[in-house]
Amino acid sequence: xxxxxxxLDNSTTVHYAGLLHQLTMKARSTVRDIDPQNDLTxxxxxxxxxxxxxxxxxxxxxVVIQNPCE
Amino acid sequence: MEIMYVYTxxxxxxxxxxxxxxxxxxxxxxxxxxxxxxxxxxxxNPVDSSVQHTNEMSEHEVNTERVQVExxxxxxxxxxxxxxxxxxxxEQTIRFRKKVxxxxxxxxxxxxxxxxxxxxVKQNNAINIYEEYFGEEEMAEVEDEPPSAKTINQTxxxxxxxxxxxxxxxxxxxxxxxxxxxxxxxxxxxYSSLEFQxxxxxxxxxxxxxxxxxxxxxxxxxxxxxPLVSLEYNPKDSHVLxxxxxxxxxxxxxxxxxxxxVEVSTVEVSHRDPVYGAIWLQSKTGTECFxxxxxxxxxxxxxxKLSDPTESLVLDITRKGLLENALGAISLEFEPTMxxxxxxxxxxxxxxxxxxxxxxxxxxxxxxxxxxxxxxYALARNPFYPKVFLSVGDWTARIWSDETKESPIMWTKCHxxxxxxGCWSTMRPSVFxxxxxxxxxxxxxxxxxxxxxxxxxxxxxxxxxxxxxxxNGCIIGCGSKLGTVTLLEISSGLCTLQRNEKTxxxxxxxxxxxxxxxxxxxxxxxxxKERARSEGQETEVEExxxxxxxxxxxxxxxxxxEVIEAEMQRRTRAEARGLLSKVPxxxxxxxxxxxxLPQGGGQGLVSAFQVKDHMxxxxxxxxxxxxxxxxxxxxxxxxxKDAA
Numbered sequence: 001x002x003x004x005x006x007x008l009d010n011s012t013t014v015h016y017a018g019l020l021h022q023l024t025m026k027a028r029s030t031v032r033d034i035d036p037q038n039d040l041t042x043x044x045x046x047x048x049x050x051x052x053x054x055x056x057x058x059x060x061x062x063v064v065i066q067n068p069c070e
Numbered sequence: 071m072e073i074m075y076v077y078t079x080x081x082x083x084x085x086x087x088x089x090x091x092x093x094x095x096x097x098x099x100x101x102x103x104x105x106x107x108x109x110x111x112x113x114x115n116p117v118d119s120s121v122q123h124t125n126e127m128s129e130h131e132v133n134t135e136r137v138q139v140e141x142x143x144x145x146x147x148x149x150x151x152x153x154x155x156x157x158x159x160x161e162q163t164i165r166f167r168k169k170v171x172x173x174x175x176x177x178x179x180x181x182x183x184x185x186x187x188x189x190x191v192k193q194n195n196a197i198n199i200y201e202e203y204f205g206e207e208e209m210a211e212v213e214d215e216p217p218s219a220k221t222i223n224q225t226x227x228x229x230x231x232x233x234x235x236x237x238x239x240x241x242x243x244x245x246x247x248x249x250x251x252x253x254x255x256x257x258x259x260x261y262s263s264l265e266f267q268x269x270x271x272x273x274x275x276x277x278x279x280x281x282x283x284x285x286x287x288x289x290x291x292x293x294x295x296x297p298l299v300s301l302e303y304n305p306k307d308s309h310v311l312x313x314x315x316x317x318x319x320x321x322x323x324x325x326x327x328x329x330x331x332v333e334v335s336t337v338e339v340s341h342r343d344p345v346y347g348a349i350w351l352q353s354k355t356g357t358e359c360f361x362x363x364x365x366x367x368x369x370x371x372x373x374x375k376l377s378d379p380t381e382s383l384v385l386d387i388t389r390k391g392l393l394e395n396a397l398g399a400i401s402l403e404f405e406p407t408m409x410x411x412x413x414x415x416x417x418x419x420x421x422x423x424x425x426x427x428x429x430x431x432x433x434x435x436x437x438x439x440x441x442x443x444x445x446x447y448a449l450a451r452n453p454f455y456p457k458v459f460l461s462v463g464d465w466t467a468r469i470w471s472d473e474t475k476e477s478p479i480m481w482t483k484c485h486x487x488x489x490x491x492g493c494w495s496t497m498r499p500s501v502f503x504x505x506x507x508x509x510x511x512x513x514x515x516x517x518x519x520x521x522x523x524x525x526x527x528x529x530x531x532x533x534x535x536x537x538x539x540x541x542n543g544c545i546i547g548c549g550s551k552l553g554t555v556t557l558l559e560i561s562s563g564l565c566t567l568q569r570n571e572k573t574x575x576x577x578x579x580x581x582x583x584x585x586x587x588x589x590x591x592x593x594x595x596x597x598x599k600e601r602a603r604s605e606g607q608e609t610e611v612e613e614x615x616x617x618x619x620x621x622x623x624x625x626x627x628x629x630x631x632e633v634i635e636a637e638m639q640r641r642t643r644a645e646a647r648g649l650l651s652k653v654p655x656x657x658x659x660x661x662x663x664x665x666x667l668p669q670g671g672g673q674g675l676v677s678a679f680q681v682k683d684h685m686x687x688x689x690x691x692x693x694x695x696x697x698x699x700x701x702x703x704x705x706x707x708x709x710x711k712d713a714a
């Protein structure tokens with residue numbers, strides 16, 4: 001997807017945007033597969049270094065990358 | 071010949087209706103066979119005729135079209151931009167972005183998503199929701215079960231299954247046991263009669279390899295030319311065994327080749343006495359071994375050529391290499407982690423540590439430890455601390471450190487019966503096993519209890535002569551004088567490493583070693599002082615030795631009787647008390663908390679009666695009795711220990 005507003009540098013944003021868009025589609029389709037009435041509201045990925053939070057919508061995607069407090 | 075049938079009718083009768091009727095068949099022509107025609111033909115016998123009954127099939131080839139496969143990488147470039155906007159141009163992208171931002175839909179969406187995100191972010195900031203609430207719970211390995219050992223089969227020990235009797239009529243002692251190195255399902259036992267010149271006429275020379283599964287008859291019978299005193303599996307090649315014979319020869323077997331030895335050493339160059347120790351060496355070829363015997367020699371062999379030993383050493387502690395002065399060796403010890411050093415325990419009670427790679431024969435003997443009053447039956451290094459080794463002989467078992475040569479760092483009390491064999495546990499550094507000549511197997515754990523064995527098991531009524539622990543540490547085999555081999559399985563508490571055991575054991579060894587070193591230093595000082603004093607008073611010293619022996623003898627006799635009297639009194643007292651409270655006699659009740667000072671050294675014969683003591687009162691009695699003990703040198707040592 002196209003990054004519209006970002007606080008990081010462009011290349012990282014583009015990187016994240018491309019990958020996370022696909023991931024969100026996959027996650028949403030998975031949730032929908034299990035229960036058609038269901039829909040994905042929020043996705044959180046916690047890794048060793050950061051936590052990535054994704055709030056998906058029909059057209060847009062809001063992504064926040066945080067450092068966990070530990 | 072034509073066969074014809076003619077049917078005639080008058081012309082005037084044509085056209086009349088037919089009336090058919092049946093009539094039986096009549097022979098029209100009868101042609102009998104004509105034998106003369108048979109001569110035109112030849113009889114054919116046999117007649118070949120082929121018959122086949124299969125599906126009819128046909129073969130047809132098909133080749134699919136080859137699919138071309140190619141590896142390609144995909145490079146993602148920034149995409150998703152609408153057609154007219156060039157992603158490279160900053161201006162266009164910025165303009166596009168600004169346009170989107172003004173879109174109402176966009177604004178609404180962002181508001182909505184923003185609140186959602188805010189909520190989660192706040193959550194994250196508030197607490198770490200993935201925190202580990204319960205820290206690593208240390209699995210407290212509580213030893214619930216008291217240490218125990220049980221015979222693997224619970225039936226009467228003398229019966230079948232895991233107690234293998236010597237199938238021969240004349241019973242011979244099981245002198246040596248060796249477990250199969252890999253599988254540990256097989257046990258090789260050497261049988262011989264160690265009684266001097268009491269071999270019965272019909273005593274067989276055989277030794278057996280038993281398979282644990284099948285304990286009715288041995289898996290393989292080894293037939294040497296003279297009974298085997300020691301037997302060892304080659305740790306590298308589990309088919310090869312080396313055995314030392316009663317007449318001093320060495321023989322080696324290959325289990326694939328049967329029961330007769332593959333080669334036997336020549337009598338002239340072998341030992342002159344039974345070979346009590348035979349151990350394999352670590353070598354690249356895996357064929358080297360060495361042996362020791364009571365004739366005072368240690369010989370090295372390469373089993374490929376048993377006609378000559380490769381090297382020999384005479385156990386002469388005066389380092390002159392004279393066979394007359396040599397001490398007879400009765401046990402041999404070798405640790406693969408220290409390949410050039412080995413230890414020999416002698417009949418005279420001295421342990422000799424030797425270095426194989428010394429330059430001159432006299433330097434081969436590095437040090438001696440005078441350890442026991444009788445033969446040193448077993449020597450074993452602790453598998454976890456190679457500097458510490460165990461020696462078993464006379465009535466005690468002693469633990470030595472390589473550094474202190476004068477006295478052991480730890481020792482057990484004197485028992486009522488001889489100790490015949492001992493070995494360390496392969497799994498726990500503080501556990502070792504000893505066998506006694508009253509048929510008892512003792513398990514000692516000196517981190518748990520130092521005065522008594524933590525477990526004492528009566529295995530059989532006759533003396534136990536050999537002991538071997540399996541490599542995994544759970545199964546022990548002990549051989550008895552009448553040839554019965556009993557296998558015992560020890561409880562997991564005794565063969566699994568406890569949490570702090572290694573550190574505790576290290577600490578204990580170091581502490582004891584240090585104590586001994588201090589004592590040694592003190593002794594040396596005292597001796598130096600004595601020498602300095604005596605140099606100044608030489609004349610006086612000459613007179614006293616004449617009187618001393620007799621005086622010493624009288625004094626010793628007096629003290630001995632005193633001690634016996636005291637002990638008898640105490641015993642009657644203890645028995646009277648013993649009748650009132652029922653305390654089991656086996657050693658594993660824990661009424662005594664670990665007394666850190668081993669009391670073995672200073673009590674000599676007297677402590678033999680401690681076997682029955684389990685009550686706190688008796689400790690008091692012992693204290694009283696200690697005060698009555700003669701002030702020997704050992705007593706002084708004890709006091710010094712208390713001070714140190």
